[in-house]
Amino acid sequence: MSNDEDVRAGLSLTSRYLTRDGMPVIPVSGELHYSRVPRERWAERLRQMKAGGVTVVASYLFWLHHQPTRDQAARFDGNLDVAAFVDLAVETGLDVVLRVGPWCHGEARNGGFPDWVQQAPVRHRTDDPSYLELVEGWFAAVSAAVGPAGFAKIIGIQLENELYDQPGHLVTLKRMARDAGMSAPIWTATAWGGADLPEEEVLPLYGGYGDGFWVDADAPWDPTFRDHYFFSHIWDDAGIGADVRRAQAIEAASGGPRTPSDLFPAATCELGGGMATAYHRRPRPEALDVAAIAHCKIGNGSAWQGYYMYTGGTNPGPDLQESHATGYPNDITRLGYDFHAPIGEAGTLAPSHAELRRQHAFLAAFGHVLAEMPSSLPEIRPTGVEDSSTLRYALRSDGVSGFLFVSWHQPHFPLPVHHDARFRIQLPTGEITFPSRPVDVPPGTLARWPINLTVGGSTVTYATASALTLLPGPVPTLVLIAEDGIPAEIEVSGNVQTVTPGFEPLPLDGLDVLVLPATVAGTVWVTEDGGRRLLLSDDELQWDASGTVTVKATKPADVRVYDPSRRAFTPLTVPQSFTPSTAPVTVTEIRAAAGTVPVSYGKHDGRPSAPSPAVFDELAAVYRLTPPSWAADPTRDALLRIIWAGDMAELRVDGTPVTDRFWDGAGWTINLTDIGWTPSTDLTLHVLPLAAGSPISVPDEARTRLTATETQLLSLDTVEVVARTTSTATTP
Structure with a gap:
C-alpha cells in the first residue's frame, strides 16, 4: 500500500487476508457515529458491539458536526471528542477505523460538508487548490484532536467516500492526511459503483444492501439488492449511491460490476446492518435479511466483514440530514438515525444482533483457518x-x-x-x-x-x-x-x-x-x-x-x-436490586390531527417530499405523554415504547424536538434518560396522519393496514414504559 512509513508491528495485509502477530484474522467492523450517540452512552454501546462479536469500530468524522461556521474553530469537546472515543474503544478491546472524509455522506446534509464549504466557489472533491486549502484546515484540526498517541492506536483511515473517478485526488488526500500528522497501517477507500481507485494506495472496500431507500417509491425490488442473497465472486454493487451519482451527473467509472484487485483481499465496510428510512421509501429489513447477506459474503470469501450501520443514533441537531431542500434525492428524518441497526438508536438490541453474533463467534474461532x-x-x-x-x-x-x-x-x-x-x-x-x-x-x-x-x-x-x-x-x-x-x-x-x-x-x-x-x-x-x-x-x-x-x-x-x-x-449469579417494571403511559390529547391531510406534499426529482416543519405542526395531532415518576430513576434506564401508525412522528421535550420517525409498521423505542425527560418536563408526541392514497412505499404489512382505511391512518396502539436492571454476573 506504499505504506512503509505507517508500518505497525504485528499487523500486516496480504493479498488474501489480514494478519495479527503472524496469524490470519477476519476482522468484523461495525459503524458507530460517536457524534450521533450521547457521550455517556459510548462505553455501553462499545460493550454491546463487543458482545455482538464486533472487533473493529468504524466512525465517520462529520465536518458539519464539528465546524458548522467558518469563523469558529472546529470543536472536539463533549460528544465530539473523537480522541476520547478512540481511547475508550481501545480500552474496551476494539480496534478503530476513522473515516475522515472530507466528504462522508452518511445521510448528513451536504454529505457532511459544512454549509460554508458546500457554498464555497471551489470544485469540490477535486485537486482544485482552493478546495484543498479548505481540506487542509479540516485535516489539521482532526490530526491535532486525535494526536500522535491516538493515531498510534487506530488500524485504519478511510479517505473520502464514494468517489468514483478521481484516483489522483485520493492520492492527494492521502498525502495531505500524512502531512497533517495522520497515520494508520491501513488506508481504505470505497470501491462500489465501479470506483477508479489508485492501485496499491488504498484497500478497496465493498458493500451490500438487501434493500434501500435510494430507489424510487414505485420501484420493484432491484437486482442490485437481490444479488446479495446469492453466492458470487463479484463484489461490486452498482446500486449503492446511484441516486446521488445521478443527481450530481456523475457516471460510474466502469460499465458493470467487477471483482477485487488481485493485490487485495475481498473486504467490506458497508454490509447492510439495517437500513435508513427516507420519506418516499421505507424499507424495514428483518433479522434474517441482514444475516443472509453477511452469511453469503463469508461464503464468497470475505476477509473483512464490515457493517453499516451496526449502531444507530440521533443527529446532534435538527436539519443536519440530507433532504430535498439541500439538493439530495431523499428526505431523511431530521433527527432519528436508528437505521434498524443491530443496536438501535435507543440502545436496544434488534433480533439481527443475535443472528449476526453467531456468525461472528464462528469467525473468532475459525477465522484463522477460514482466511486460508x-x-x-x-x-x-x-x-x-x-x-x-x-x-x-x-x-x-x-x-x-x-x-x-x-x-x-x-x-x-x-x-x-x-x-x-x-x-x-x-x-x-x-x-x-x-x-x-x-x-x-x-x-x-x-x-x-x-x-x-x-x-x-x-x-x-x-x-x-x-x-x-x-x-x-x-x-x-x-x-x-x-x-x-x-x-x-x-x-x-x-x-x-x-x-x-x-x-x-x-x-x-x-x-x-x-x-x-x-x-x-x-x-x-x-x-x-x-x-x-x-x-x-x-x-x-x-x-x-x-x-x-x-x-x-x-x-x-x-x-x-x-x-x-x-x-x-x-x-451464573446475577444480583438484582429491584424488580423490573412495565407500565402504561398516560396519554392526553392536546390537539386533534387535521381532518384531512394531503396525499402529497410535493415532489423532488419525481420522489415524494416530506412536509415542511411548519406544515407538520399545522396538521399533526399532539399528545401529552406522562410516564410514571419511577421512569426518571437513572438506575432503571427506562424505555418508552410506542406502537403507532401514521405518516411521521416527532417527540419533543419542553417543546424542543429530540427524535423523530417515519412510520414503516415497526414499533418505536426511545430512551427516556437520553432525551432528557424528567417528571418536571413536558413530553409531547406529535403525529401526522398518513393519507390512504399516499404514493410512498412502505412494507407490505404497513401497506395492508393503510389500505384498510378509507381516508387517513392515525393510531396510537400502545404507549408504555419499560424499566431494566443492569447487573454484573458472577460465577457461583
Missing part, C-alpha cells in the same frame, strides 16, 4: 436473481478441510422448501458425499457445515449442523447449532450418527461435540475476553476487555455458562 480457504462455487448455480429453485451454496476450503455454506433465504419473494438436497465435494484427499440421505432445506436456512475438520483427536468428516465455536478445556468442545428442520448428522471415522440436539456433548476420541437445538440459537453468546466462554441467555449481555459480563434485563435474569470440565451448563 478460498471460496469455490458449484458448477450448477442459479441462472439469475429470479431463480428460486436452484439451491444456493458455496465452499471455502484449503483442499483438505473446509466449510460448506448454504443460504436459503430472501425477502419480498419467499423461497419454497428445497427438496432432496445432498452434496458431493471433491477434495484431493477424496470425495465426500453427505448427508447419508437427502434432506429438505427449509426457507430461512443459513448453514455453515464443517468438512474434514480435525480437532483434538478426531476428524469430523462432515456435520449437518452449523459450526459456532471451539471451547478450550481438558477435552476441546466443538459447538454446533442444529438447523431448524434438518437432522443433525455427524460422520467421524466412517461412523455416521444422527444427534439429538441438546445441552450435553457427544464424546468422541479427544473431542466433545455439543449440538445445541435450533430453538436456543437466539440466546447464544460467546465471549473471547477473559477466556472463550459459551453463554446462554435471552437477556442482553455485555462485556469489556476484561470479560466481565454485565446483564441488562427487563425480567429476572437467567444466564448459564458451559463448563467443559463438567460437560454441562451452570448458572
Whole structure:
C-alpha cells in the first residue's frame, strides 16, 4: 500500500487476508457515529458491539458536526471528542477505523460538508487548490484532536467516500492526511459503483444492501439488492449511491460490476446492518435479511466483514440530514438515525444482533483457518436473481478441510422448501458425499457445515449442523447449532450418527461435540475476553476487555455458562436490586390531527417530499405523554415504547424536538434518560396522519393496514414504559 512509513508491528495485509502477530484474522467492523450517540452512552454501546462479536469500530468524522461556521474553530469537546472515543474503544478491546472524509455522506446534509464549504466557489472533491486549502484546515484540526498517541492506536483511515473517478485526488488526500500528522497501517477507500481507485494506495472496500431507500417509491425490488442473497465472486454493487451519482451527473467509472484487485483481499465496510428510512421509501429489513447477506459474503470469501450501520443514533441537531431542500434525492428524518441497526438508536438490541453474533463467534474461532480457504462455487448455480429453485451454496476450503455454506433465504419473494438436497465435494484427499440421505432445506436456512475438520483427536468428516465455536478445556468442545428442520448428522471415522440436539456433548476420541437445538440459537453468546466462554441467555449481555459480563434485563435474569470440565451448563449469579417494571403511559390529547391531510406534499426529482416543519405542526395531532415518576430513576434506564401508525412522528421535550420517525409498521423505542425527560418536563408526541392514497412505499404489512382505511391512518396502539436492571454476573 506504499505504506512503509505507517508500518505497525504485528499487523500486516496480504493479498488474501489480514494478519495479527503472524496469524490470519477476519476482522468484523461495525459503524458507530460517536457524534450521533450521547457521550455517556459510548462505553455501553462499545460493550454491546463487543458482545455482538464486533472487533473493529468504524466512525465517520462529520465536518458539519464539528465546524458548522467558518469563523469558529472546529470543536472536539463533549460528544465530539473523537480522541476520547478512540481511547475508550481501545480500552474496551476494539480496534478503530476513522473515516475522515472530507466528504462522508452518511445521510448528513451536504454529505457532511459544512454549509460554508458546500457554498464555497471551489470544485469540490477535486485537486482544485482552493478546495484543498479548505481540506487542509479540516485535516489539521482532526490530526491535532486525535494526536500522535491516538493515531498510534487506530488500524485504519478511510479517505473520502464514494468517489468514483478521481484516483489522483485520493492520492492527494492521502498525502495531505500524512502531512497533517495522520497515520494508520491501513488506508481504505470505497470501491462500489465501479470506483477508479489508485492501485496499491488504498484497500478497496465493498458493500451490500438487501434493500434501500435510494430507489424510487414505485420501484420493484432491484437486482442490485437481490444479488446479495446469492453466492458470487463479484463484489461490486452498482446500486449503492446511484441516486446521488445521478443527481450530481456523475457516471460510474466502469460499465458493470467487477471483482477485487488481485493485490487485495475481498473486504467490506458497508454490509447492510439495517437500513435508513427516507420519506418516499421505507424499507424495514428483518433479522434474517441482514444475516443472509453477511452469511453469503463469508461464503464468497470475505476477509473483512464490515457493517453499516451496526449502531444507530440521533443527529446532534435538527436539519443536519440530507433532504430535498439541500439538493439530495431523499428526505431523511431530521433527527432519528436508528437505521434498524443491530443496536438501535435507543440502545436496544434488534433480533439481527443475535443472528449476526453467531456468525461472528464462528469467525473468532475459525477465522484463522477460514482466511486460508478460498471460496469455490458449484458448477450448477442459479441462472439469475429470479431463480428460486436452484439451491444456493458455496465452499471455502484449503483442499483438505473446509466449510460448506448454504443460504436459503430472501425477502419480498419467499423461497419454497428445497427438496432432496445432498452434496458431493471433491477434495484431493477424496470425495465426500453427505448427508447419508437427502434432506429438505427449509426457507430461512443459513448453514455453515464443517468438512474434514480435525480437532483434538478426531476428524469430523462432515456435520449437518452449523459450526459456532471451539471451547478450550481438558477435552476441546466443538459447538454446533442444529438447523431448524434438518437432522443433525455427524460422520467421524466412517461412523455416521444422527444427534439429538441438546445441552450435553457427544464424546468422541479427544473431542466433545455439543449440538445445541435450533430453538436456543437466539440466546447464544460467546465471549473471547477473559477466556472463550459459551453463554446462554435471552437477556442482553455485555462485556469489556476484561470479560466481565454485565446483564441488562427487563425480567429476572437467567444466564448459564458451559463448563467443559463438567460437560454441562451452570448458572451464573446475577444480583438484582429491584424488580423490573412495565407500565402504561398516560396519554392526553392536546390537539386533534387535521381532518384531512394531503396525499402529497410535493415532489423532488419525481420522489415524494416530506412536509415542511411548519406544515407538520399545522396538521399533526399532539399528545401529552406522562410516564410514571419511577421512569426518571437513572438506575432503571427506562424505555418508552410506542406502537403507532401514521405518516411521521416527532417527540419533543419542553417543546424542543429530540427524535423523530417515519412510520414503516415497526414499533418505536426511545430512551427516556437520553432525551432528557424528567417528571418536571413536558413530553409531547406529535403525529401526522398518513393519507390512504399516499404514493410512498412502505412494507407490505404497513401497506395492508393503510389500505384498510378509507381516508387517513392515525393510531396510537400502545404507549408504555419499560424499566431494566443492569447487573454484573458472577460465577457461583
